[in-house]
Amino acid sequence: MGKFRYTAGRVTRQVRVRPLDTLRRLGAFWAPMTDASLPPLNQGTAQADGLMLPPGTVAPQQRRRARRYFTLSFLACLFLALWLLTDFVLPDANKAALSARPAPAPSLIMTNWHEMAPMHRRNRTVTMKKNDSLAALLTREGIGPIAADAALDTLQQVFDPRGLKPGQKVRIFTEWPQDSDPDSQIGRFAGFDLIPSPRQRIILRRTGHLTFDIIDQNRPLSDRYFVADALITSSVYEAARSSGMAPSLVVDMIRLFSFNIDFQRDIREGDQLEVLYSRRFDGGNQLAEEGDILYAALTNRGKRHAYWRLEHDDGNAAFYDETGKSVQRLLMKTPVDGARLSSRFGMRRHPILGYTRLHRGLDFAAPTGTPIYAAGNGVIEKVTRSREYGRFIRLQHSNGYETVYAHLSRFARGLKANAKVRQGQIIGFVGMSGLATGPHLHYEVLHYGKPVNPRTLDLPPGRKLDENGLVALQTAIAGAQKRISSLAARDNTLRSLPRRSRASLSERQAAPSRFAVPTARP
Numbered sequence: 445m446g447k448f449r450y451t452a453g454r455v456t457r458q459v460r461v462r463p464l465d466t467l468r469r470l471g472a473f474w475a476p477m478t479d480a481s482l483p484p485l486n487q488g489t490a491q492a493d494g495l496m497l498p499p500g501t502v503a504p505q506q507r508r509r510a511r512r513y514f515t516l517s518f519l520a521c522l523f524l525a526l527w528l529l530t531d532f533v534l535p536d537a538n539k540a541a542l543s544a545r546p547a548p549a550p551s552l553i554m555t556n557w558h559e560m561a562p563m564h565r566r567n568r569t570v571t572m573k574k575n576d577s578l579a580a581l582l583t584r585e586g587i588g589p590i591a592a593d594a595a596l597d598t599l600q601q602v603f604d605p606r607g608l609k610p611g612q613k614v615r616i617f618t619e620w621p622q623d624s625d626p627d628s629q630i631g632r633f634a635g636f637d638l639i640p641s642p643r644q645r646i647i648l649r650r651t652g653h654l655t656f657d658i659i660d661q662n663r664p665l666s667d668r669y670f671v672a673d674a675l676i677t678s679s680v681y682e683a684a685r686s687s688g689m690a691p692s693l694v695v696d697m698i699r700l701f702s703f704n705i706d707f708q709r710d711i712r713e714g715d716q717l718e719v720l721y722s723r724r725f726d727g728g729n730q731l732a733e734e735g736d737i738l739y740a741a742l743t744n745r746g747k748r749h750a751y752w753r754l755e756h757d758d759g760n761a762a763f764y765d766e767t768g769k770s771v772q773r774l775l776m777k778t779p780v781d782g783a784r785l786s787s788r789f790g791m792r793r794h795p796i797l798g799y800t801r802l803h804r805g806l807d808f809a810a811p812t813g814t815p816i817y818a819a820g821n822g823v824i825e826k827v828t829r830s831r832e833y834g835r836f837i838r839l840q841h842s843n844g845y846e847t848v849y850a851h852l853s854r855f856a857r858g859l860k861a862n863a864k865v866r867q868g869q870i871i872g873f874v875g876m877s878g879l880a881t882g883p884h885l886h887y888e889v890l891h892y893g894k895p896v897n898p899r900t901l902d903l904p905p906g907r908k909l910d911e912n913g914l915v916a917l918q919t920a921i922a923g924a925q926k927r928i929s930s931l932a933a934r935d936n937t938l939r940s941l942p943r944r945s946r947a948s949l950s951e952r953q954a955a956p957s958r959f960a961v962p963t964a965r966p
Contacts, residue, residue, distance in 0.1 A: 590654065598648060601658060618632060697719060697740050707778060737753060739753065768914045778808070789898070805848065807884045812876070815873060819867070820839075846893075848887070850887075852872040853874060
């Protein structure tokens, strides 16, 4: 706050200046133009307002309003004059110069692409990362955004690039004119080659300025058959892996036997395992994907459990014994892989609560994060948590059966009450939530609300084949036995060859274990 003194005519004015903006301060010079038209100021009001002015002057509020009005009017007139001067007075050449846009930079991408022959071509194979996208991958490889967008727009005609998964490989092509040095230039993006699925290959080739052609190929695959024949010394999993089976097929095999065999109690050293399975190869003799188990047999304590795969008319496949009984039961005995039975069903002392009570299920000790499977087809009744069970899931099955899975570290995605689940589907992961002393799965089976021992539960088998199904099963059994005999004969032939010939034959076949003659698949 300060004082401002100025003279207008014969009147000397001393005004207390408040922190106003620039326009209001400039308006003080317009005050003499307004004094004659404003009513006189009362002396008492002037003194109360802090002004030392003689009688006959105008009120400060009216003066400020007038200043503001004339200041804004002056600025408006100034702006209008400048606009008229620019639009009507300036020469046309100057106006054109003001409105002209800068000329676009020359494109680095040659438009006469077909005339650039011959060309150097190089390719680089890159791998999709976690939470990665094809657009981000192309950007990391130095592809410009305009060319990358044009390529992705063409790709979306046959494939959504969001369907690529981590670990999938993309081969990117770049080109240079032959008369240039490839090592001294960045090169031009010429397309890419990717395999989004084992049976599909997509090739994108550049044909001109931001134009691409796309080739969508179906990859024909052929089946090759292998036999895993192993003696169990420590575990079924290790025996199967040592014989050349892929981890995914080993898990399928364990689930197959888990309906009738308790892997925590029944497996003994010296048990015998035999599995016939397939693998699928492309035309370049490269493994494209794992196939299916066609036959599996486990000799446990002198008793042989053998099952054959049969594909039904509806496209679904199931396993049966030689009499036509389905191996699949209503519930699995062990809904978690690689676990150790740490607590049995029955009366025992609770390790945390300290008193003896009925232990209503089985405890399977396993590392945190181990997948937990639905023991049977059913409907989710609860996906919640409690003080004792922590995170737990309760499933309803047919014939009055229910199963409970407790102490989970987390649930599988998408689980909600009243949703359907299928047998073997991952529903959660091992943890130690609730009243637990270590990571494990607490597994309960209830029959009409009453807890029963899952280990002694005798469940009825699944579907049984009719007469036509039995005929189809016998055909499948004969085919599996023929393939096994063919593989055994090939092994005998290989053993009888000299060591050098045996090695060369194995190199040509390029397989980790025994296989039959490839069979083409549609």
